[in-house]
Amino acid sequence: MGSPVTGEPSTIHGRPLSPGNAAGTVLRLDEPLSFWGGLDAETGEIIDRRHPQVGVNLAGTVLVMERGRGSSSGSSVLAEAIRNGTAPIAIVMAVPDEIVALGAIVADEIYEIRVPVVVVDPGDHEQLVSGQAIRVAASVDGATVCTTR
Amino acid sequence: MALTLTDSDQAALRGEFGPGRALAMRVVTRVATAMDATSLLDITGAHIDSCLDHGQAGIDFAAKLADGGSLVRVPTTLNVASLDLLHPELYRGPPETAIRARRLMQYYQDMGCQPTWTCAPYQLSVRPKFGTHIAWAESNAIVFVNSVLGARTHRYGDFIDICAAVTGRAPAAGLHLDENRIAAVIVDVTGLQRHLFDIEVFYQVLGHLMGRLVGSRVPVIVGLPPDVSEDRLKAIGAAAASSGSVGMFHCVGSTPEAPDLATAGGGRVPQHRITIDGAMIRDARDDLSTSASDELGIVSLGTPHYSVTEFERLIDLLGDRPIHPSVDFYVSTGREVLATIQQRGWLARLEDAGIQLVTDTCTYVTPVMAQSSGVAMTDSAKWAYYAPGNIGVDVVFGATSDCVESAVQGRVVRDESLWGPR
Numbered sequence: 001m002g003s004p005v006t007g008e009p010s011t012i013h014g015r016p017l018s019p020g021n022a023a024g025t026v027l028r029l030d031e032p033l034s035f036w037g038g039l040d041a042e043t044g045e046i047i048d049r050r051h052p053q054v055g056v057n058l059a060g061t062v063l064v065m066e067r068g069r070g071s072s073s074g075s076s077v078l079a080e081a082i083r084n085g086t087a088p089i090a091i092v093m094a095v096p097d098e099i100v101a102l103g104a105i106v107a108d109e110i111y112e113i114r115v116p117v118v119v120v121d122p123g124d125h126e127q128l129v130s131g132q133a134i135r136v137a138a139s140v141d142g143a144t145v146c147t148t149r
Numbered sequence: 150m151a152l153t154l155t156d157s158d159q160a161a162l163r164g165e166f167g168p169g170r171a172l173a174m175r176v177v178t179r180v181a182t183a184m185d186a187t188s189l190l191d192i193t194g195a196h197i198d199s200c201l202d203h204g205q206a207g208i209d210f211a212a213k214l215a216d217g218g219s220l221v222r223v224p225t226t227l228n229v230a231s232l233d234l235l236h237p238e239l240y241r242g243p244p245e246t247a248i249r250a251r252r253l254m255q256y257y258q259d260m261g262c263q264p265t266w267t268c269a270p271y272q273l274s275v276r277p278k279f280g281t282h283i284a285w286a287e288s289n290a291i292v293f294v295n296s297v298l299g300a301r302t303h304r305y306g307d308f309i310d311i312c313a314a315v316t317g318r319a320p321a322a323g324l325h326l327d328e329n330r331i332a333a334v335i336v337d338v339t340g341l342q343r344h345l346f347d348i349e350v351f352y353q354v355l356g357h358l359m360g361r362l363v364g365s366r367v368p369v370i371v372g373l374p375p376d377v378s379e380d381r382l383k384a385i386g387a388a389a390a391s392s393g394s395v396g397m398f399h400c401v402g403s404t405p406e407a408p409d410l411a412t413a414g415g416g417r418v419p420q421h422r423i424t425i426d427g428a429m430i431r432d433a434r435d436d437l438s439t440s441a442s443d444e445l446g447i448v449s450l451g452t453p454h455y456s457v458t459e460f461e462r463l464i465d466l467l468g469d470r471p472i473h474p475s476v477d478f479y480v481s482t483g484r485e486v487l488a489t490i491q492q493r494g495w496l497a498r499l500e501d502a503g504i505q506l507v508t509d510t511c512t513y514v515t516p517v518m519a520q521s522s523g524v525a526m527t528d529s530a531k532w533a534y535y536a537p538g539n540i541g542v543d544v545v546f547g548a549t550s551d552c553v554e555s556a557v558q559g560r561v562v563r564d565e566s567l568w569g570p571r
Contacts, residue, residue: 017183037538041204048538069394072198072286072306079308080204099306101183105176106308110209 012124012145016138018104020114022090023135026128027061029053034070035077044086062136063088064128068097078103082113090136091117092145094125118143152181153188161316169217173312180309181320190282190321195225195314196270198286199307200257201514202231202250210308211256214315219260222317226265228287230254231515235508239517266509267483269454271298274485279405282325284313289453289531292386295397297379299405301325304396324396330406331415332369332399335422339372342427344569346374350548352381353530356388358433362423365394369413375402380458387453388530437533437546443561446521448552449512451481452532460490464498466553472503473559477519481507513539526552526561
């Protein structure tokens, strides 16, 4: 990673998969994670022993992952983590994923807790790095991701 | 393009058919929008994975649907759940988890789903017809029904499965559409030694390798003999849907949308080609084991649920020998297959040999197996892939014949000659 650059905030436009607003710190995944078998919904920790970031906690982060992976039970695990308050507060992807979107949609429907899920252009997605301050806003009209670095 | 809804879809959204169906229609339309669909389509059947317990959110969602008066509008089967209702004594987990799991199962029955409790609904006597639209969850079932039966489902997961069943509607997107069913990549096994094509376990390993190589693309396999059996196609699909996100594959000469390579490719031969060699097959096989120990504790077969023909082979391999007393041997299957093997007298033979049948669930989603210090052996690439993470066992992957010989001898033995000369 290069030296930190201070500068203007930048705004990326994306596509909303599930609405909501959140501001926090980026946690970037080095590899896609299957929430089923990969995320402990009680603690928010990555438990997939094959994942390079096993042991890292996702709770309260803005999760930046390129795409989804694995089992369709992932929707249930994400919804359960949102209910428990152990989930990321927003998810930014480069490839749309219905399984991830569904977990957030259902948590919104039954608990009225909104975790925005947003898809951005892969080129923009690559620029997002762990530790960065980030704000995610998604509604039926569109989605924006604002970063300061 | 925005999503266009019919009058009936809009009436459902307004709650004219009750609050449960309104919730289901909201979820279907929200997912359709996320998938960029411009319309919904009618489905003729559904298979539900949401009946497997993952915590309170699953219960809360099912309760909201069921208490809102939801009933499925199409014939709907249920996937494995967290309890074996035919063998409840096997359950070793906390009682409160069992109570929650039982409630979840009841909610889905209350909504009119059939208590099939199997991850292999394609082995039931009634199966989806070619070209029909359905909404199936469970990755191995999705890949089988798309590839082998030619019915059409996208890769649906928890929540959307039951919402599609309750509304009778699904997003017109993904694998429902012709253009997304076209093969994008050739998996060429022409160069492999022919004897591999005669061993069952080869198809597990090929699927595992293919899933890793193709990710979520639709592959077409060339080079296999024609008319590959359903058990073998099931093995390829289940493994590929575990190591990758494969929702459909073609196999030239065996699957209905691939009479030849160009047809599978939508009128032209796919540009990308992956050539499989013997070393890749051996590496993929070795990738499925997490241990080299020969201390055997458990054998688990039947992921996905064993078919009648797979039981027939197991009976032949076992002969009249008993399982070694130090080994716990489990086979998971569905109730309909269980009834068939009971009628044929095979169940009694298996039980006499010391084999425990598991129904309604699977040995890696719920605590049913005895604790053991030894390794767990399986003939299933899917089980080998998920069990270490799910239930913390070390796995040795082998052919069904290896599993049986090991279980009889009480230690891991693998027949290397199966794989032929290096």
